[in-house]
Amino acid sequence: MRRVVQFSTGNVGQHTLRAIVGRPDLELVGVHAASPEKVGRDAAELCGLSRPTGVLATDDIDALIALEPDCVVYTALGETRPMEVLEQIARFLSAGINVVGTALVWLVTPRQADAWVREPLEKACAAGNSTLYVNGIDPGYSGDTAALAALSLVTRAESVTVKEVFDYGNYDDYEYTGTAMGFGRKPEDEVPLAFQPGMITAVFGGLVRNLADHLGVRLDEVRDRFEAWYTPERIECRMMTVEPGGMAGVRFAAEGVRGGEPVITVEHTTRLTPAAAPDWDYPPEGHSGVHTVIVAGEPRVEMNTMLSHPTLDVTEAGCIATGARVVNVIDWVCRAPAGIVAADQIPPAEMVRGLMW
Known part of the structure; x- marks a missing residue:
């Protein structure tokens, strides 16, 4: 059972949050929300579930780090504020917490990423002996x-x-x-x-x-x-x-x-x-x-x-699939060597582990 924090509850985050709550192999221990109107609300309310989880959203990153999760699912928008996102992700990595995410799309192909985005996160991974993986649908x-x-x-x-x-x-x-x-x-x-x-x-x-x-x-x-x-x-x-x-x-x-x-x-x-x-x-x-x-x-x-979904629009289905690309590899990332990993480093079977229950 992997202890997981969900970071953001927007277009992709609400779906990854819902997936985490529903997975028998993952335990939701924390939720980050930047919007004041979301802080203090139960995770279930933020992703459309009726049964409360008992996990309340916070905007306190230190409090989330103190939970000592195995992994953070980081789905906040990052391309418009990359330096802030770099700092937030690096804080988790430096604390020894693995991160999977859909932000900072340059890291979908980390070997091709510029030094300004790659090097601070590599240093954070080395400091915390942690692993970072970024992917999605496209890029991804x-x-x-x-x-x-x-x-x-x-x-x-x-x-x-x-x-x-x-x-x-x-x-x-x-x-x-x-x-x-x-x-x-x-x-x-x-x-x-x-x-x-x-x-x-x-x-x-x-x-x-x-x-x-x-x-x-x-x-x-x-x-x-x-x-x-x-x-x-x-x-x-x-x-x-x-x-x-x-x-x-x-x-x-x-x-x-x-x-x-x-x-x-x-x-x-x-x-x-x-x-x-x-x-x-x-x-x-x-x-x-x-x-x-x-x-x-x-x-x-x-x-x-x-992609399709029985009740949601195809763009929402795309958000679910985007989130699936990172939620499904949480266990592998938690077992992987420290550093920034790319999709071609992950055995294909590890991308579908634990999906059927």
Whole structure:
């Protein structure tokens, strides 16, 4: 039985919290909540469960460390405040507490991460003899587990393309995703944060370089591309309302180039409702989103991952799956050698341990 603290109860955290409470191999001992209105509330209330857990949310990190948990599940948003998140995660690691999380997406491929994000956490792991693992769906699963599975089916690969095609209309995250991607902006407005020079390759370039390393491919460069789609009509959805002339779709990619041609590509097509960007790729009929890996080679391989849930929207299903990528490896991470680990270091069977009960 692993003693676990849940850090944050937002879009992903509420689902990881619910999973921890329901797992017979995990014991929830603490919950962190930054919002004053959540502090003092029972964990069950924060994740939609009816039976109280007796574990009340706190904003006191020292109090959580004092609980001496085996692991912290860190799902707070980190990309907009990386230095604060680095400090928080390092506190747990230095105290000898393992951390699994979905924040600081640069660490999905830790060997490719810049020194400013990697080195402080490596030092913290060494100080506390602890382990850190960061992953998710994309960045994460589609660019590591799914891509490597597809590549294992070919004798020769000419190119690899990892694609996310999703309708974000029902994703209730305008505060970060909506503003960072620039939905609603006009062509004359400033380029949104997510697509400022170097940002695409900063987030997704590590996935490209990581696959290149696995393939033994020497890339000439990793470049990015970005294009926006502006709606001629008003679009209303859960995330926001986009007025005519506003951006309601975006397509962007990080491309690993060799000999002038992209050979490893990580691409996203994101729209608000199916009405947006009608000439761009759509998921297979009947689905709101898909993660696809296409390997051009001998033979050609196409792998599609589509999520669903009996009562939740596909974007919520995606949040559950994002959380699953870290909750499912808690036991392995607690047994792993100290340091920052990547998905390719974890035996596949360890990623599904203890799921059936």
